[in-house]
Amino acid sequence: MTCLIKGCNFVLKNIPHEAFAYQKDSDPEFRFQTNHPNIFPYLLVNIGSGVSIVKVETEDRFEWIGGSSIGGGTFWGLGALLTKTKKFDELLHLASKGQHRNVDMLVQDIYGGAHQTLGLGGSLIASSFGKSAMADREFSKEDMAKSLLHMISNDIGQLACLYARLHALDRVYFGGFFIRGHPVTMRTITYSINFFSKGEVQALFLRHEGYLGAIGAFLKGAEQDNPNQYSWGENYAGSSGLMSSSPELCPTQRARSGTFDLLEMDRLERPLVNLPLLLDPSSYVPDTVDLTDDAPARKYWLTCFEEALDGVVKRAVASQPGSADAAERAEKFRQKYWGKLQTLRHQPFAYGTLTVRSLLDTREHCLNEFNFPDPYSKVKQKENGVALKCFPRVIRCLDALGWEERQLALVKGLLAGNVFDWGAKAVSDVLESDPQFGFEEAKTKLQERPWLVDSYSKWLQRLKGPPHKCALIFADNSGVDVILGVFPFVRELLSRGTEVILACNSGPALNDVTYCESLIVAERIAAMDPVVHSALREERLLLTQTGSSSPCLDLSRLDKGLAVLVRERGADLVVIEGMGRAVHTNYHAALRCESLKLAVIKNSWLAERLGGRLFSVIFKYEVPAE
Amino acid sequence: FPWFGLDIGGTLVKLVYFEPKDITAEEEEEEVESLKSIRKYLTSNVAYGSTGIRDVHLELKNLTLCGRKGNLHFIRFPTHDMPAFIQMGRDKNFSSLHTVFCATGGGAYKFEKDFLTIGDLQLCKLDELDCLVKGILYIDSVGFNGRSQCYYFENPADAEKCQKLPFDLKNPYPLLLVNIGSGVSILAVYSKDNYKRVTGTSLGGGTFFGLCCLLTGCTTFEEALEMASRGDSTKVDKLVRDIYGGDYERFGLPGWAVASSFGNMMSKEKREAVSKEDLARATLITITNNIGSIARMCALNENINQVVFVGNFLRINTIAMRLLAYALDYWSKGQLKALFSEHEGYFGAVGALLELLKIP
Numbered sequence: 001m002t003c004l005i006k007g008c009n010f011v012l013k014n015i016p017h018e019a020f021a022y023q024k025d026s027d028p029e030f031r032f033q034t035n036h037p038n039i040f041p042y043l044l045v046n047i048g049s050g051v052s053i054v055k056v057e058t059e060d061r062f063e064w065i066g067g068s069s070i071g072g073g074t075f076w077g078l079g080a081l082l083t084k085t086k087k088f089d090e091l092l093h094l095a096s097k098g099q100h101r102n103v104d105m106l107v108q109d110i111y112g113g114a115h116q117t118l119g120l121g122g123s124l125i126a127s128s129f130g131k132s133a134m135a136d137r138e139f140s141k142e143d144m145a146k147s148l149l150h151m152i153s154n155d156i157g158q159l160a161c162l163y164a165r166l167h168a169l170d171r172v173y174f175g176g177f178f179i180r181g182h183p184v185t186m187r188t189i190t191y192s193i194n195f196f197s198k199g200e201v202q203a204l205f206l207r208h209e210g211y212l213g214a215i216g217a218f219l220k221g222a223e224q225d226n227p228n229q230y231s232w233g234e235n236y237a238g239s240s241g242l243m244s245s246s247p248e249l250c251p252t253q254r255a256r257s258g259t260f261d262l263l264e265m266d267r268l269e270r271p272l273v274n275l276p277l278l279l280d281p282s283s284y285v286p287d288t289v290d291l292t293d294d295a296p297a298r299k300y301w302l303t304c305f306e307e308a309l310d311g312v313v314k315r316a317v318a319s320q321p322g323s324a325d326a327a328e329r330a331e332k333f334r335q336k337y338w339g340k341l342q343t344l345r346h347q348p349f350a351y352g353t354l355t356v357r358s359l360l361d362t363r364e365h366c367l368n369e370f371n372f373p374d375p376y377s378k379v380k381q382k383e384n385g386v387a388l389k390c391f392p393r394v395i396r397c398l399d400a401l402g403w404e405e406r407q408l409a410l411v412k413g414l415l416a417g418n419v420f421d422w423g424a425k426a427v428s429d430v431l432e433s434d435p436q437f438g439f440e441e442a443k444t445k446l447q448e449r450p451w452l453v454d455s456y457s458k459w460l461q462r463l464k465g466p467p468h469k470c471a472l473i474f475a476d477n478s479g480v481d482v483i484l485g486v487f488p489f490v491r492e493l494l495s496r497g498t499e500v501i502l503a504c505n506s507g508p509a510l511n512d513v514t515y516c517e518s519l520i521v522a523e524r525i526a527a528m529d530p531v532v533h534s535a536l537r538e539e540r541l542l543l544t545q546t547g548s549s550s551p552c553l554d555l556s557r558l559d560k561g562l563a564v565l566v567r568e569r570g571a572d573l574v575v576i577e578g579m580g581r582a583v584h585t586n587y588h589a590a591l592r593c594e595s596l597k598l599a600v601i602k603n604s605w606l607a608e609r610l611g612g613r614l615f616s617v618i619f620k621y622e623v624p625a626e
Numbered sequence: 627f628p629w630f631g632l633d634i635g636g637t638l639v640k641l642v643y644f645e646p647k648d649i650t651a652e653e654e655e656e657e658v659e660s661l662k663s664i665r666k667y668l669t670s671n672v673a674y675g676s677t678g679i680r681d682v683h684l685e686l687k688n689l690t691l692c693g694r695k696g697n698l699h700f701i702r703f704p705t706h707d708m709p710a711f712i713q714m715g716r717d718k719n720f721s722s723l724h725t726v727f728c729a730t731g732g733g734a735y736k737f738e739k740d741f742l743t744i745g746d747l748q749l750c751k752l753d754e755l756d757c758l759v760k761g762i763l764y765i766d767s768v769g770f771n772g773r774s775q776c777y778y779f780e781n782p783a784d785a786e787k788c789q790k791l792p793f794d795l796k797n798p799y800p801l802l803l804v805n806i807g808s809g810v811s812i813l814a815v816y817s818k819d820n821y822k823r824v825t826g827t828s829l830g831g832g833t834f835f836g837l838c839c840l841l842t843g844c845t846t847f848e849e850a851l852e853m854a855s856r857g858d859s860t861k862v863d864k865l866v867r868d869i870y871g872g873d874y875e876r877f878g879l880p881g882w883a884v885a886s887s888f889g890n891m892m893s894k895e896k897r898e899a900v901s902k903e904d905l906a907r908a909t910l911i912t913i914t915n916n917i918g919s920i921a922r923m924c925a926l927n928e929n930i931n932q933v934v935f936v937g938n939f940l941r942i943n944t945i946a947m948r949l950l951a952y953a954l955d956y957w958s959k960g961q962l963k964a965l966f967s968e969h970e971g972y973f974g975a976v977g978a979l980l981e982l983l984k985i986p
Contacts, residue, residue: 050864066919069885071887076888077890078888081905103836110736111735112733119823120826126732127637127807128829128830129840130636151828151829158920159919166923
């Protein structure tokens with residue numbers, strides 16, 4: 001039991017889309033829950049052979065409050081006796097095809113028609129197996145299995161509600177191997193909970209329901225290491241997803257017993273926490289678009305990632321010219337990632353809510369698995385070198401401008417820099433074909449004002465006021481972006497008396513700048529520029545890592561060190577640049593301080609969706625409401 | 627006259643008939659032929675057709691009802707044979723008596739049309755829970771031929787020492803009423819006129835009987851119970867001790883508690899080793915324990931500590947009654963008391979009769 005609860009707490013805290021509600025006739029059927037910062041108290045109903053009901057109040061305080069002997073073992077045992085079916089999954093398969101009303105006695109069978117004197121609907125089950133005493137006929141296996149499933153699911157739901165009511169809880173998580181993501185079971189349990197609680201209690205299922213005990217046992221064993229001090233992430237490459245398509249679609253997958261469902265978790269080096277500046281952490285959802293919800297968007301992005309795969313494979317091979325097996329590994333990566341994309345085509349909810357972020361992260365995990373931790377490292381080095389050479393000239397030009405002109409030039413510089421994103425096919429096409437394409441060309445290619453989202457005037461007005469105390473900047477790409485776009489902008493803030501925290505990725509992703517790289521870049525720039533030099537020395541310019549290895553940004557899972565700095569320095573401005581961090585995620589994020597979200601849309605489908613065109617500009621300056 | 631109360635349930639039809647014993651000579655003269663034949667037919671037989679049964683041992687003698695003295699008879703037959711009953715009504719010309727038939731239970735609605743078109747009889751349909759509550763309160767007040775209607779079990783787990791003792795329901799309210807028919811309804815009764823249906827469950831008597839038929843091939847309720855009395859459910863169920871090797875002390879679960887009903891049946895060898903009697907017993911235990919569990923949780927939620935179990939599932943079903951008594955006492959640590967009633971399944975019909983006579 002202890003292991004079960006430890007495991008449950010663990011997955012609820014560390015896997016963002018672990019829990020979900022199931023609504024059969026909704027589209028999408030799966031509604032994933034973001035983790036509240038506070039998951040306690042909750043009721044856990046673990047359905048194994050039997051049913052255990054546990055009230056969990058804190059990480060260490062939980063109580064077994066009841067149970068039932070009518071559980072998975074009953075379903076399997078009675079099912080085997082009645083239908084002569086030996087395998088659990090086969091029973092579920094039969095159940096999905098059965099008609100329980102042939103076997104059960106419904107209210108309308110007793111009352112005739114749909115009369116509802118007891119306040120009960122006619123199609124409700126009055127007596128399970130109530131018709132099987134009139135044994136003048138044989139009942140089909142499918143019908144009996146369905147009846148059995150209903151009987152047991154309804155009973156469990158009812159008991160769960162009774163306990164929930166007694167303990168004033170409104171969330172019930174279901175764990176254990178009984179459910180296995182099976183739609184009929186989840187539907188019946190959800191229905192049962194809704195019915196018996198009159199909609200007051202919510203039934204939630206766990207993607208990794210069957211692993212809770214094992215995870216808990218692991219945690220207990222690893223207690224010396226204090227695993228809870230770390231943060232963990234789900235590794236999409238190593239994990240098989242939720243197998244929940246109805247058996248009709250993939251009957252063979254259900255029947256296999258040789259392969260295993262897998263869960264792979266990465267232990268992250270440092271603990272991850274919320275950004276203190278989030279307005280409401282409990283309602284923060286990083287992703288802008290839910291692809292499990294938005295079918296056209298889902299189809300577009302899945303295809304987009306499929307089409308980009310060739311390029312990614314080539315890049316991976318090219319990044320390790322000295323390695324003999326690079327081509328072989330890259331090919332394996334291609335198969336693996338392709339497989340994941342196909343899984344997601346058929347089961348969009350396999351890893352929780354499907355988003356552009358999860359597609360990008362899955363790709364990164366797969367690349368890592370086949371030892372391509374940083375396919376763009378050489379590209380980044382080269383581009384950094386080129387950009388650094390241009391840095392002094394760019395600064396001279398900026399310094400020669402009048403104040404107001406310079407502010408616009410700095411912003412345009414940030415935006416133009418952001419164009420240099422190898423992750424975007426439109427850009428990589430250009431960069432591949434025209435090696436001379438540089439910063440100046442990019443600036444001219446920018447959309448004319450007014451931009452697609454344009455609050456520049458408001459920003460300019462703000463700049464005329466007192467300087468910010470401290471700005472937190474989330475950098476995006478290496479090379480031109482960080483060196484010729486971000487650093488001049490940083491330099492200006494420093495000159496005004498604003499401190500700057502520059503936060504970069506902990507691990508590589510596409511051609512995004514990493515924390516380690518930022519240290520080197522800062523040093524090289526400091527050598528060329530006294531403003532940056534003295535700011536570094538006096539700790540007015542601080543470099544830190546975000547805790548992320550993704551092209552996107554989840555503000556609820558940031559490196560603890562960053563959070564501490566933000567509090568210490570009283571950051572009052574947050575700047576997020578790039579499509580991954582400011583558009584695919586955080587576009588609607590609400591902060592407690594001023595924020596700037598900038599990006600150039602490098603995808604024509606997305607641009608059109610937002611009402612613009614390829615290379616449209618997003619410049620979103622927001623001030624929190626009073 | 628005639629005074630009938632009818633309760634048409636999912637599996638059984640319950641009929642109560644008031645036989646007047648104080649008929650004066652004049653009345654007898656005027657008595658219509660069909661009425662006399664009904665009276666004679668019902669009171670001189672204990673079995674009707676092939677499936678109707680009169681529970682003679684339940685007959686209430688010398689009852690005063692609406693100023694008349696007589697005996698109250700309790701008759702039952704399967705709902706399946708309802709058409710035959712209606713046909714009989716037609717043959718015996720019931721409609722000429724111009725009497726109202728008060729009926730409750732789902733069947734009152736389901737068969738209303740048939741009664742009218744085939745038997746030319748008008749049914750007065752009554753709410754089954756109203757009748758249930760009325761019926762049980764009335765019967766408890768008149769007692770059982772001088773004895774107590776309500777009883778409980780002392781030492782229910784001990785076969786030797788178990789005793790059925792009368793219980794004086796002098797403070798009946800609040801009461802949790804668990805009616806176990808084909809399905810189960812659970813009511814909280816606060817006063818004569820104030821009750822509510824708390825919940826119900828579809829795992830009831832019909833489930834026990836239905837599953838038993840499927841698993842053992844038995845054909846009557848009596849047969850199912852008889853098999854169950856000879857079976858060993860521990861061969862079929864997986865107990866806590868089968869998993870833990872003993873008690874699960876951390877959560878106070880005794881080794882003999884069932885962890886998974888029918889849990890041993892996941893294994894082919896065990897499936898082949900159990901007998902029909904074992905299966906029947908396990909079915910009975912499973913359904914009974916579940917009802918007890920739900921009843922207990924309802925009692926806790928509603929803050930009631932007296933639970934009365936009625937309904938024909940408990941007819942001649944001492945195993946279930948003792949198990950309910952024991953389980954309720956054990957899991958509530960003595961806080962809840964399980965009570966039973968001699969006239970188990972007939973309260974709905976009695977209530978219907980009372981409604982006919984407009985007895986409040």
